[in-house]
Amino acid sequence: MNTRKLRNIEVSEVGMGCMAFSHGYGKIPPERYSIQAIRNAFEHGCTFFDTAEVYGPNLSPMHRGHNEKILGKAFAGIRDQVVIATKVMPHGGLGHNAYQTLRKHLDGSLARLQTDYVDVYYIHRSSAVSIEDAAQAMGRLIDEGLIRGWGLSQVDVDVIERAQRVTPLAAIQNIYSMVERDSEDFIIPYCMEHNIGFVPFSPIASGLLSGKITTTTKFERHDDVRNWVPQLRRENIAGNQPIIDVLAHFASLKGATSAQISLAWMLHKWPNVVPIPGSKNKERIVENLDAAHVELTDQGFAQLEDALNQCIVYGHRGLGGF
Numbered sequence: 421m422n423t424r425k426l427r428n429i430e431v432s433e434v435g436m437g438c439m440a441f442s443h444g445y446g447k448i449p450p451e452r453y454s455i456q457a458i459r460n461a462f463e464h465g466c467t468f469f470d471t472a473e474v475y476g477p478n479l480s481p482m483h484r485g486h487n488e489k490i491l492g493k494a495f496a497g498i499r500d501q502v503v504i505a506t507k508v509m510p511h512g513g514l515g516h517n518a519y520q521t522l523r524k525h526l527d528g529s530l531a532r533l534q535t536d537y538v539d540v541y542y543i544h545r546s547s548a549v550s551i552e553d554a555a556q557a558m559g560r561l562i563d564e565g566l567i568r569g570w571g572l573s574q575v576d577v578d579v580i581e582r583a584q585r586v587t588p589l590a591a592i593q594n595i596y597s598m599v600e601r602d603s604e605d606f607i608i609p610y611c612m613e614h615n616i617g618f619v620p621f622s623p624i625a626s627g628l629l630s631g632k633i634t635t636t637t638k639f640e641r642h643d644d645v646r647n648w649v650p651q652l653r654r655e656n657i658a659g660n661q662p663i664i665d666v667l668a669h670f671a672s673l674k675g676a677t678s679a680q681i682s683l684a685w686m687l688h689k690w691p692n693v694v695p696i697p698g699s700k701n702k703e704r705i706v707e708n709l710d711a712a713h714v715e716l717t718d719q720g721f722a723q724l725e726d727a728l729n730q731c732i733v734y735g736h737r738g739l740g741g742f
């Protein structure tokens with residue numbers, strides 16, 4: 421697979437979101453299956469893996485690090501060949517010593533990931549933290565070799581600029597897909613200009629853009645975000661059908677799947693974008709990685725973009741969302 425850069429950090433152009441092995445999409449698979457699925461993705465060319473300290477069943481503090489521990493086991497013997505991105509969630513802010521607070525969280529992640537450095541260390545949500553203090557502390561962690569780069573998630577240009585002035589960022593991880601395009605006007609172009617990677621989360625809109633979800637699809641009852649993703653409300657699934665139809669049309673033209681077209685679209689559109697589709701299914705993980713091999717021509721891309729721009733999107737999570 422081709423690679424892209426998050427500042428100085430080289431990654432496969434499609435990464436893998438590992439959250440659903442621990443949280444967010446209902447029942448989690450047995451650990452052994454999750455480890456195999458991650459190894460299988462690596463053998464298929466994926467070198468970029470996304471996790472967070474809070475990813476555990478029901479996001480319960482009791483299960484903190486559940487997902488990181490799975491990655492730690494999956495990467496035994498191949499740590500130097502993969503790029504691990506994890507996130508810190510300092511619920512109560514960074515206190516009077518941002519470095520000490522971040523260092524404590526980072527030490528926990530390093531132990532669970534069985535490594536002595538993290539490649540990309542994101543602040544998961546920044547509303548409770550002083551951005552300048554966080555940026556300074558992240559700079560020190562970089563100098564100490566404990567992280568290679570740092571990032572922010574769900575932030576606007578103002579916050580990115582303030583952070584960037586103190587310690588240059590490696591990556592921004594915001595929600596972005598064909599139905600969540602808030603980052604297009606200013607954020608992705610700013611990142612391009614400043615050599616910052618842009619890592620879209622929920623790039624296939626929690627499954628909507630695969631075309632496999634219909635108005636009769638039942639989501640799981642516990643720990644399943646699809647119960648409150650606005651585009652997946654029954655009436656909005658129906659409203660968004662024209663977008664699903666556009667994708668199905670282009671998928672049949674290219675001999676690809678709809679999920680692959682939705683990923684190939686963003687790869688074609690932006691040179692600094694590296695999506696991290698999430699799945700707890702081994703085969704669909706490989707399908708998503710193979711989006712890197714679906715080549716859209718400039719003309720095909722323009723037709724797709726045009727068709728999308730004529731569709732209304734029903735439901736919006738936005739940057740202020742969960």
Ligand SMILES: NC(=O)c1ccc[n+]([C@@H]2O[C@H](COP(=O)([O-])OP(=O)(O)OC[C@H]3O[C@@H](n4cnc5c(N)ncnc54)[C@H](OP(=O)(O)O)[C@@H]3O)[C@@H](O)[C@H]2O)c1
Pocket residue numbers: 436437438439440445470471544573574593620621622623624625626627628630632679680696697698699700701704705707708742
């Ligand atoms: N920074 C943040 O605040 C934040 C928030 C959310 C997520 N994330 C990260 O972003 C990653 C991806 O986001 P996400 O998982 O929310 O959304 P997503 O990748 O847009 O969609 C995941 C959903 O789509 C389904 N799916 C995936 N590929 C499919 C395919 N090819 N065909 C049919 N269905 C498919 C999955 O079902 P199956 O599992 O059944 O395949 C799952 O229900 C997460 O794993 C996590 O690492 C970060």
